[in-house]
Amino acid sequence: MSQPILMTVDDDPAVSRSVARDLRRRYGRDYRVIRADSGADALDALREIKLRGDSVAAILADYRMPQMDGIVFLEKAMDLFPHARRALLTAYADTDAAIQAINVVDVDHYLLKPWDPPEEKLYPVIDSLVEAWLAVGDRPVEQTKLVGHRYSAPSFRIRDFLARNAVPYRWYSVDDEEGGRILQAAGACETDIPVVVTPGGTVLKQPSGGEIADAVGLSTRPAQDFYDLVVIGGGPAGLGAAVYGASEGLRTVLVERKATGGQAGTSSRIENYLGFPDGVSGAQLTDRARRQAQKFGAEVLTARDVTGLEVRGSSRVVTFGDGSEIAAHSVILASGVTYRALEAEGIEDLTGRGVYYGSAATEAPECQGEHIYIVGGANSAGQAAVFFSRHAADVTLLVRGASLEASMSHYLIEQITAIDNVHVRTHTTVVKAHGSDHLESITVCENGVTETLGTGHLFIFIGAAPRTGWLGEAILRDGHGFIRTGPDLLEDGRRPAGWLLDRDPHYLESSVPGVFVAGDVRSQSVKRVASAVGEGAMAVTLVHRYLEEQ
Template sequence: MSLPILMTVDDDPTVSRSVARDLRRRYGQDYRVVRALSGADALEALREIKLRGDAVAAILADYRMPQMDGIAFLEQAMDLFPHARRALLTAYADTEAAIQAINVVDVDHYLLKPWDPPDEKLYPVVDELVRTWRSAGAAPVEETKIVGHRWSSPSYRVRDFLARNSVPYRWYSVDEPEGQRLLEAADATGDDIPLLVTPDGAVLRKPGGPEIAEAVGLSTRPASEFYDLIVIGGGPAGLGAAVYGASEGLRTVLVERKATGGQAGQSSRIENYLGFPDGVSGAQLTDRARRQAQKFGAEVLTTRDVVGLEARGSARTVRFGDGTELAAHAVVLSTGVAYRALDAEGVEGLTGRGVYYGSASTEAPACQGEHVYIVGGANSAGQAAVFFSRYAKDVTILVRGSSLKDSMSHYLIEQLDLIDNIHVRTGTTVLRAHGDDHLEALTLCSDGGTEVVDCSHLFVFIGAAPRTDWLGDGILRDEHGFVRTGADLLVDGQRPPGWTLDRDPLHLEASIPGVFVAGDVRSQSVKRVASAVGEGAMAVTLVHRYLEAR
């Protein structure tokens, strides 16, 4: 952690060096002393300090400086660091002006030059400045900082990306003073929103996923051109395959389009996963699995969008959206599924501005005292309802069917019944979402007709669709787009077209030899976290069998 800063500003180089020398002698172990020879230079330094997230404890500025005197400088410095304590260095003839400055810009003290001996004249004043600063609770901010609009889809996407990748960040609305200070320090405007500032002070304007990943230290580029195993998709199945592949000696790389964890990673609480009797959040489970995979030597790449897969001799090659390629002896497909879009008027335009797919836990604090609506009747919807019930005034689950019993686990239904502010409305659908810059109301349809309800937050969990169009014709899929594997590929005992080996496909093997499928993307898979992890592990066993038989 960087030391807090004591800044001294004086246009006289001799005085500047003397102040800095005396400050370092007394405070050098606990503070970093920064000096500037003009107000303009000092403001530039303060902007860089602000972007890095360091703290300024106190500023000592000379009263008489050309271009910008000490009072004008301190007025602008306060905009950047309002909690920093302030003192003026002044000659005896300017004492009256220094006293007036205490009222004009809230200067804490003034110091007469010369200040010898410092033990009697300088240090008592600075001691009081830093004591006041510490008692105010000011502390350095080390997190990545985001400045954005409250109801903005791009701002939400940046926050969601960082949260799902376990990157600490602090959010500032463009409407609050600190957000404005960061914009000013970055020489940015509202057109640059969302603005991201990394802990080392780098500024990103309207950043996309790959740019953010690079800036915050996530790995995006493979270390090699060829691996034993490429795992595509970082949900439970992919993480399971990465852990077992790497732990069993395969050079393994996992590539993920957005963030590891998949839908399970967004779950607020998974209570029926083996070994966690008190439950575990999807984020916790994902983080542990990712660290476990990396401990065994697996590479984890984020923001890599795979757009093609083909066999080239004995190699299996994946093609990324940026045109680059990566090859391996074998591939595990574990791309999971995505929530289907809600087919209701107005929803598309309000997505990320009150309408969210998945639990979107970053929105929880904003739901304080609100009435939250959740669409869906499966476990993910029930887990989200339990989570948001801790924040919202009321949570209403909207279910198209007549009951939750056919789609939700029994333990979760019982849990919902015990929470007073959770309500379930069956036989109900959303017809329309209302709002200009953000969601304000919903039109609901049920057996009793239609009604309009106030709503600022709608979370959607309606079914799952596999994202498999990119696979092309080489990988056979069922009528819903899920990938066929093993015996499901045999038609009247005949192997799939183009099959090149003198054996039937292995249990989780797709229609291209050496390509295995695990988790929700596989046709007729069991849509549970435990089964996905199990299939990821089983896929690695089959990879070994495939490699040994070549």
């Protein structure tokens, strides 16, 4: 097979030669470097490459070119090679314009000219592009097939599981002809749905998350029985801990119940995270963090439910729902939180059938032209409102409080104010959800006055509760179930009962030595992505300190 191609496009011949030279110097052994002097010439070359059946790994295009700028060119190039990774070359003066234009095309990076020395400013970016391309390449994407009912909670859970774990899949309604054909070929009937058919032809009827994970190739079983560090929870805090733990030489395994990313992974766009001036989706941030952790050697286990944690001598033993165990010198609890249930009549029965907790991005196409409602007044609700405003005809935020200012970031409030089809109703709560097979309407109460509103979609963001009941009594928690750590464990200077070490607990250490806590599940933590990542990294530093004491 011919070598995959790295293409560079720049109307300045000197720059074009320079970048091609630097690329050949580093990647010439494994990749063919092609350069073009204009977007039109580059498109002609890409068409010929497509006809020959060759593949394109990455394209670097100058932002400011006559006739066809880099954004327009990359948008056209995506039609020919959608899996090729993309980067913009830009002068410092055009940085802001380039960043704003990145929203038009899913550009992976931008590079400032000049990039001297390339070892620091060019090659790390190209390495990242090539690594991401190798994970997908230009091979046809083999898709898992899912057949189910449009308004079915089990079908929705599987769609959400596949989407959040970045498993390519295609959805078929049981009412469609093709869905019926697939069921017939699978030897299944309507009572078996949801039905999952893997690319290899394996048929799963009403499968669990673990069964799906095994069938589609997600890692679910640990490679070892004993580790230096077990991280429980795959949100920003857990991923941060896994990256730093593995990169610093600890044998690290991360265990996640559903999908990496946690609540942040469902966010349509995070705009106040350091290093992403134009924002980043939770899915993108999660994917990069997961690949980064695995690059350093961390294992990532998906669809594994942790049900117990106990001390056995110097080991900390984690028990799974199926009764199996793994042990480690230390544990970081980063299990995050789950959305609190909305206590209103009809909500529980219609969950997954028009009522959703969190930003269910898989439902976005179904919201086209619809009137939808979002319950909540914090950042997650605001991000969802901005996201769904691009799909729905109208989005209404139902806020229990008097305003958004007390709970939502200023930048989000400004965005919401500027979007014509997003509305805010304060002093408003949902008291009932109506519908038989799926949500048809909701009854709300605003300042004591009730009103029934027709809608097929209600998204709920009303605070969060920690899932910590499985920990037992040894791990001390506050009155809301969040885990107490460090100084918060000391009562009048006294260490917690059962603490046998001749020192106070470290800052992020729980009431059990060697068990640390990071992120939202920790009592009095700051509920932000950046602080969660920072706590994950800090917890690893304290793990090292604990291990040195042993």
